[in-house]
Amino acid sequence: MEMVPPVAAGVMAGTLARLLLLRRDYRQFPSYPQGYTIHLSLGFIAAALGAIAPPAIATGDLAAASFLALAATQFREVRAVERESLRNMEPTELVPRGAAYIEGIARVFEARNYLAMATALLASLAGVVGLRWGAWWSLGCGLATGSVAVALVQGLMSGQRVGDIAIVKPARVEFDGPILTVAGVQIMNVGLPAARERYLQEGLAVVIRPKDANARATLSNLGQRQAITHEVAMLLGIKMDVDEPEFTPIARQNPATGEVVLAIVPLLRDERALVRAVEYVPVLEGTVRKPVASGLWPPDLAQLEGVPKA
Amino acid sequence: MSSGESRIVAVVTLRRDVQAGGVPVFPVADETERDQVALLLAKLLRGTIHDLRNGSYVIVRH
Known part of the structure; x- marks a missing residue:
């Protein structure tokens, strides 16, 4: 007792x-x-x-x-x-x-x-x-x-979020011929003019800029990018149905700069909300990469160009 | 994002010289008809319409 x-x-x-x-x-x-x-x-x-x-x-x-x-x-x-x-x-x-x-x-x-x-x-x-x-x-x-x-x-137990490792900024949805393009990165080929019009009228886009080489490696993981698209579509809603796969959001990385871009046709069309939704996505434990910690990277390359030191 | 390869399931084209080769080809008269046919096919086949910019649309299942 x-x-x-x-x-x-x-x-x-x-x-x-x-x-x-x-x-x-x-x-x-x-x-x-x-x-x-x-x-x-x-x-x-x-x-x-x-x-x-x-x-x-x-x-x-x-x-x-x-x-x-x-x-x-x-x-x-x-x-x-x-x-x-x-x-x-x-x-x-x-x-x-x-x-x-x-x-x-x-x-x-x-x-x-x-x-x-x-x-x-x-x-x-x-x-x-x-x-x-x-x-x-x-x-x-x-x-x-x-x-x-x-x-x-x-x-x-509160881990990192995308906002901690990257700078998220709104961007413009553009088309290069039929190719959906954000900040110069080609995302996908949207064939139907009506679908392109919908992207231009109702779409939103963001650029996710990694703060350093570690963040860049993490964001290049496809699972991390898929988590971002899932969370954004869940938080802002998405204007599509199963028979409209061209509106499935895809996050693509610019191989030259490491920036990840994303275009989506959301239900809640609010740029600030989109930026906050992306920033709020957790950095997945399994996708964390730290190549800089190996000491192989010279400091100027480890720190991405134009990003102020934290 | 789906697993597995992308597959061309149909071609909708303005061109008369496109030979069918393993994939159904739908010749159309003009751009309006091309958009309509492509949309209907894409909905039926749950595919995505891509523009090859040579008069042809391909419908791809990703």
Whole structure:
């Protein structure tokens, strides 16, 4: 009975951490009650597993701590399930997420369970330490440590966004004959004059200019570019249907400068909103490249021309 | 972005000298008819219309 306060504090802190990480997800995924239920339940289980480890060790039951290993297997499963369900939905998306983005999302979901577990473990550990002064002190210590851990988790898990590694600017949609062109980069051949007219009348475009050679390498990843088009189409809406593939947004890179351009016919025709949507796209973990860190690049090439040093 | 290769599924052309070779060719009389036929075919075949700028449109499934 005496171990109830630390375990309770741990479970509460861990579940709270998972809940907050769930709420922070703006990507409309999961945006339905079933998704919330699944992830909160898993978060609760993770928290419970984390929370029982310190009391188990404190009472000399070392075998119980090995349950943490079981949890790891369980959460790898979470990643597989997440990946599979997103992949199954991929053909139903007008603008697909792309394999890299799906992998990124799946990884995040797995990591969040570990975070819930770690938060619970820390809170419970503090609770066990606090036990010597009584049950209420134990609960208090546990919850205080838990809150600090939750705050840390929130700060640590916000990764980079495209706005951090690149400068996004509005651009003009132009045609070179039938070729859709933005800032001198040819994107695709739009054959039908009516479709070209729609691009000119209702289309918007942006230039995404990488801040350095690392950012350039990251943006050249096709998965990262697909994630950008998916997010933009999701956030601004897109004026197309399945039988109009010429309006599928495509992000193309200028091989000479590393700039990535994108043209889209959005429902919300607002340049500022488009720029903000692009800036808000997460930099996918799997696409991050850091060639400059190798030391092979001379500083003047590592820093792209005309981009002020941060 | 789809996996797999792009494939030409039809050609709509103003030219009379285009020989059919593995791909259906639809000869048309003028540019208005070309646009109409190309649009109808593209919708049917879920393809994209590309202009080759020699009087021909190709409909490609990407």
